Amino acid sequence: MATAPEVNTRGTVTHNAADLLRRQRESLFPSVALYYENPIEIARGDGFRVWDGDGNEYLDFFGGIVTVISGHAIPEIIGPVQEQLAAVSHTSTLFLIPSQIALAEQIIDRAADPALSRVFFTNSGTEANEAAFTLSAIARGNPEFIALRHSYHGRSFATLAATGQSTWRPTSISGINVSYVGNPYCYRCPYGKEYPSCDLFCAKDVEAVIQTATNGHPAAFIAESVQGVGGFVVPPPEYFGVVKEILDRYGVLYIADEVQTAWGRIGEAEFGWQHFGVTPDMFVFAKGLANGLPIGGICTTDAIAGGVRTLDISTFGGNPISSTGALANLAYLTTHHLRENAKVVGDYLMDRLREVQERHPLVGDVRGLGLMIGVELVRNRATKEPATAYLARVQNLAKERGLVIGKGGFHGNTLRLSPPLTITKTEADICVRVLDEVFGIIEAEGALT
Ligand code: PMP
Numbered sequence: 001m002a003t004a005p006e007v008n009t010r011g012t013v014t015h016n017a018a019d020l021l022r023r024q025r026e027s028l029f030p031s032v033a034l035y036y037e038n039p040i041e042i043a044r045g046d047g048f049r050v051w052d053g054d055g056n057e058y059l060d061f062f063g064g065i066v067t068v069i070s071g072h073a074i075p076e077i078i079g080p081v082q083e084q085l086a087a088v089s090h091t092s093t094l095f096l097i098p099s100q101i102a103l104a105e106q107i108i109d110r111a112a113d114p115a116l117s118r119v120f121f122t123n124s125g126t127e128a129n130e131a132a133f134t135l136s137a138i139a140r141g142n143p144e145f146i147a148l149r150h151s152y153h154g155r156s157f158a159t160l161a162a163t164g165q166s167t168w169r170p171t172s173i174s175g176i177n178v179s180y181v182g183n184p185y186c187y188r189c190p191y192g193k194e195y196p197s198c199d200l201f202c203a204k205d206v207e208a209v210i211q212t213a214t215n216g217h218p219a220a221f222i223a224e225s226v227q228g229v230g231g232f233v234v235p236p237p238e239y240f241g242v243v244k245e246i247l248d249r250y251g252v253l254y255i256a257d258e259v260q261t262a263w264g265r266i267g268e269a270e271f272g273w274q275h276f277g278v279t280p281d282m283f284v285f286a287k288g289l290a291n292g293l294p295i296g297g298i299c300t301t302d303a304i305a306g307g308v309r310t311l312d313i314s315t316f317g318g319n320p321i322s323s324t325g326a327l328a329n330l331a332y333l334t335t336h337h338l339r340e341n342a343k344v345v346g347d348y349l350m351d352r353l354r355e356v357q358e359r360h361p362l363v364g365d366v367r368g369l370g371l372m373i374g375v376e377l378v379r380n381r382a383t384k385e386p387a388t389a390y391l392a393r394v395q396n397l398a399k400e401r402g403l404v405i406g407k408g409g410f411h412g413n414t415l416r417l418s419p420p421l422t423i424t425k426t427e428a429d430i431c432v433r434v435l436d437e438v439f440g441i442i443e444a445e446g447a448l449t
Helices: 017-027 075-087 098-111 125-140 157-161 201-213 239-250 272-276 320-335 338-359 388-400 425-444
Strands: 042-046 049-052 057-060 118-122 144-148 177-181 220-224 253-257 282-285 296-300 363-369 372-380 406-408 414-417
Touching: 057 425, 075 320, 098 118, 098 296, 098 320, 118 125, 125 157, 125 220, 125 253, 125 282, 125 296, 144 201, 177 201, 201 239, 220 239, 239 253, 239 272, 320 338, 338 363, 338 372, 338 425, 372 388, 388 406, 388 414, 388 425
Parallel strands: 144 177, 144 220, 220 253, 253 282
Antiparallel strands: 042 049, 049 057, 118 296, 282 296, 363 372, 372 414, 406 414
């Protein structure tokens, strides 16, 4: 593996995990979370496999937080990126960027809705949501927003205010005003109801929130199509339709946050809003677009994009490297039918996990779409007491067995499975076998009450 030359007096760029951990603790923000009792470096990747600094091999079922969508070190993506790096790596949006323009066209084509015809590129999901808030506030002349509880929209001053989890929100002070509505989380309905006899109360409550918590004409409603950090919470099929009908009556814009759900991860559709059959006024994307190169952006209507009357640039947004990588990644996803694979293997994995659920009372809920699957762990099926304290142990035991999995959920008790879309049923079976064994160990250690 490549090792950079000595960079400072405190040490070299090393691959020794203990040394790295000590130096990280001394130099980076203490708020930066790390996985595992003994955190690791992912030193190398190949497809859906990764290796740590000691050469141990793992199946990667988290993809760098739902981002490595085509797999690691894909030659068809690396090749064009290397060529672009050698030609020119940075120009800024003050100059024509051929790959950026072609990428915008691709995204508009994939949205396949005549209303969504304009794209602006950023460097991250956070920055893309900031753009969505700015555009909405310009269009509506109001900085009021509605968001869902358990949402995650980013780590900047405005997006933090729309992130409905105190664990992720170091401050609530912000330039925008956000009112929250209960999320469509049927396993733990915030209104204590049951689907479908609830008659979509959570969606209908959006109207009461507009009427009571805002000035009556907020700028926009923002929601992830499937809540990501919140634990892969999938709304009922009718949810967004009911909400949109209310938004339209009040003239409120709908921002779909597709940062985790886009590019075929959910199997049935390219974007979550397409799956739910409700066109937003704008949708926001990032993570998987360039398979790990930094990029984000927003796709919206002519009218909303035209609302920006001032000058606009982004130094790095849609830069030649990330845009070239994104184009190659989208081509790879299409030519290898990875959305279709996400549907087939995702459905298979979900079925097999439901069998695991039957064997293990620790598993309260299995949910998801495509290869975005959440497994919520509880100490008691009847009370649904979250098994939060056991999640780190599950992750550590899975790692010892060669499986990297993610964590999430408002209670921190949901395993998140989001591998590259290239996995086959063989890898799905390995994941199931490891989790089956690990759940048995945790249950034997007394996790259940
Ligand atoms: N929106 C959602 C739904 C996300 O999951 C995230 C990141 N986890 C973001 C926005 C922010 O993206 P980034 O970390 O690229 O700023």
